[in-house]
Each structure stands twice: as structure tokens, then as C-alpha cells.
Amino acid sequence: MAEGKLLLEVVTPYRRLVSAEVDEVTAPGFRGEFGALPGHTPYLCQLAIGVLSYRAGSARYFLSIMGGYAEVGPERVTLLTEVAERAEDIVAERARSARRRAEERMAGRAQESVDFERAAAALRRALARLDVARQSGVS
């Protein structure tokens, strides 16, 4: 492996979605976004719903991920996630209508109810997808 690079792997129950040498990874951590560069200290982090981005050379890539775990080491980053989508897998129109539905459902609910939590999670998923679509410039 090339010196000063990270081996990034994104693994879902269906397949190994990404396996690439990258320079930098940014992921939505449990307590906020974190970045990893080559030589990072061993770190195991639960992930939130959000956008994973990574850079290889001058190219930047974005993926929406729905939770999971990141295992970070000095030479590699392994992401385990149940759902991960590349920009080209995302239908922006569907994500937009999901966002609308979630907002409507949240509007009429008490903050603490299960329905509210569910709608809020749906909203976060929709926003992550839209973010990826926007940043990759395909929406």
C-alpha cells in the first residue's frame, strides 16, 4: 500500500461497497463529525445518520450512511453500516418527499413520543441523502 494513505472499506450486509485508497475520511460520529487522516490513533466509533465523505487525490466522494460503526487505525478505516448509498443510488425526489412527510408528522406530535422519534429519524435519513445528492452535484 502506498505510503501516507488510508485504506477505506465500507461494508454493508449485502456487499463491500467501497474499497479504496484515500487521503482523508470524514464521518458522522456519535458525538459529531470526525475526520481521519493517515496515522490516526486506534479509534472505534458508533456512527450517526449522516454523510460520509472521503478524498482520494483531488476527487471527493460522498455517501449517505444510516448509522453503524467506524474502526479507525493508522493505515485503515473500516466502516460497518446497514445502509450506505452513493449519490447515484439516491433518488433526490424520493428523499425530498420523505423529508416533507417527516416534517408533517413531526409537526403534530409531542417531542417525547415514539412517533416523533421515528419521524425525526426519517427526517435525518432524508436530509443525509439530500446532502449527498447536493454535494455530489447530481440533484
Place this chain on the structure above:
Amino acid sequence: MPSLRDYRRRIRSVKNTQQITRAMKLVAASKVRRAQERIEGLRPYSGKMEELVNSLALRAEGTPHPLLNDDLKDDKILLLVVTSDKGLCGGYNAAIGRLALQFLRRREEQGKRTEVIIVGRKGRAFLARRGYAFKREFTEVYGKIDYRLAREIALLLMKGFLEEGFDEVHILTTEFFSILRQAPRLSRLLPLAPPVPDAVDPHGEPVAGGVDYIYEPSVMGVLSDILPRHITVQVYRALLDAEASEFGARMRAMDSATSNAAEMIRALTLRMNRVRQASITKEILEVVSGADALKG
């Protein structure tokens, strides 16, 4: 004795059957390949997950996580049985059914209570005939087995273990080794087996997982989030294995059916030719003796 026409009819019928079994074999062969790919696709995920769970569980201190709690009475048992919806796959369902029955009867003799969650119509029919009722049935799920279904079943099992007083949860499925080899496998899902330190360094420190991570939010936090997913992966694996095994079993069953049909056609053709020859010989004899009579 059957006439020539009877033989012809019979041979045609066997040929038709053979065409069907051959087609079924080909379909099963292509499906088994796809199912195999899905198992392969899960492997990186399940392998990594297992690694994480092991290293986390070894580092966890204090009271064990509820899903690891094996300090229970052990007298109420939940069994998940995975069978197929369709038949024509040799002894596939019978093998699972036999094992399920054996498992349940032995536990009942020991005075334990058992309940069953069944996947597949064949298993449901088999156990229902023997007087078993089901806590939950999943039928017509093949062809749409996905992670989501596995999660639904896994949640059901975990709820049984954590809230409904089941002391053990077992899975009975057919493990897929290769196209030629599948075997029923019974395994305990819950409580999860405690991790074994797979290696110990000279100072007696466990080195499983190798690296000491910084954990976010915390060891217990990650562990309690990851264990349910780990269970889900086990269930998903059991479903994928069963699916691939069903196709493998069907492929072999239909392969032998096809060659049995070929053997039957061969035997029938032989007998048909014999009958035909006999009738020709008879006709010749008649002509010759007729001619002789005229000459006479």
C-alpha cells in the same frame, strides 16, 4: 402384454417429466449461485462484526450485557426453525423436521416448555401435523429475504429472551457448505456465548482484537448497540444459508430425477423394440406360411 402404442405413450410421458425436472434443475442451479453470492456478500460484514463484538465483550467490565446473561433457569425455550415453502427438494425439509422434533421432544421430556417460530410452509405443515402450534409463522418469504426481514425476526427473538421469559433461543437451519453439501445445524443464539480470548500474550494479557481502541461513546455504549445487530446478522445468515441449501438440495434431487427418467426411457425403449420386433417376426411368419400354403 402392453402394445406398441402403450409403450410409445409411456415413453412420451416420461420424456415430458424429464423435461420438467431438467428445467427445474437448471433453475435451481442458477438460483443456488445467486444465493451463494449473497452469502459471500455478507461475509465481510459478519466477520468484522464478530471481531468487534469479541473485542468489545472482552473489554466490557461490570455486569454483563442482558443478551449475554446465561444465569437463567433454562426451562423455557424458544426455537426458530427454518424450512422451505416448496417441496421437490429431496430430504431437505424432512431432515430439518426430524431434528426439530427430536429437539422439542427431548426438552419436553425434561419438563421444559418450548415454543416455535417457523419459517417456511413445509416445516409448518410437518410440525402442525404433529400437534405443534407456532408463536409466529413466516411463509412465502423466499425470494424476498433481506436484512429487514432478518431484523424483524431477530427483534422477535430478542424480545422473547429479554421480556417474555425465554431462557434460551435456538436456531435450526440448514448450513450451506457447497452445492454438493448441506447439513442441518442447530445452534444456540441466546444467550450469546461469552467471547473466548483467542490469544494471551506472555504477560497474561488478552490480545484478542489486537488493538486497544478509544471508544465512542464508550465500551458499554457501543456493545449494547452492536449486540442486537450481531444477532440480526446471525439470523440473516441462517436465512441465507437455508435459501441456498434449499436450491442446492433441489438441484441434486432434480438431477437424479432427470437421470432416473433417462434410465426409464432407455428400459422402456428396449422393451418397446422387443415388442415391435416380435410383431414383425410374427407378420413375416404369417406371410411365409401363407405363401407356403398356396404353393402347397
